[in-house]
Amino acid sequence: MMAEQILLGAENIRQMAWGAVNGCEAASLLMGLHFKCRALNLSYGQFLKTMPINQAGNPYRGFGGSPFKNQSGKFEAIFVRPLLNWGRQYGRLIDLSGAAPAWLYAEVAKHNPVVTYVTVHFEAPDWEIYPFGRVPVNNHAVLLDGFSDQKVHVSDPIDGKYWLAKEKFEAIYNTRRMAVAVIN
Incomplete structure (x- = not known):
């Protein structure tokens, strides 16, 4: 029996090429939206210019800080709820937060790429406490656009497109289980 492999082939936006050192969520979302035309x-x-900014630096309320620079005391990211509210101006999105990895793969199987919150280079989370909660300072988002029995495929705004061991992807994803599917 042949192993199942699905690869959507989403584009790759390199955030650093645009000077957006902290623009991973926006890049991942736009890759998903573009895939859905x-x-x-x-x-x-x-x-990036349309992304909601939270001046207090709370990623649960908008983008904390600037995607173009690091600022002391700010957490430069945008988490699921404000990302959904922003992204829904452009397409249909589903909040998959809390979902087991199998749910993410089910969406990809339906040709719906998934913005997943992971860590830079899929390294162990480096947790720190902020006024809004405990978060990994090496926060990162990628677009999940493929999988097979043993691997997943991502379009990563820092590292490009690549296959990664499912076990490694799931270990990092499961630390927070934050994800958004782009369905139309």
């Missing part, structure tokens, strides 16, 4: 008129730079 949404927001095609927007470049990554234009898309």
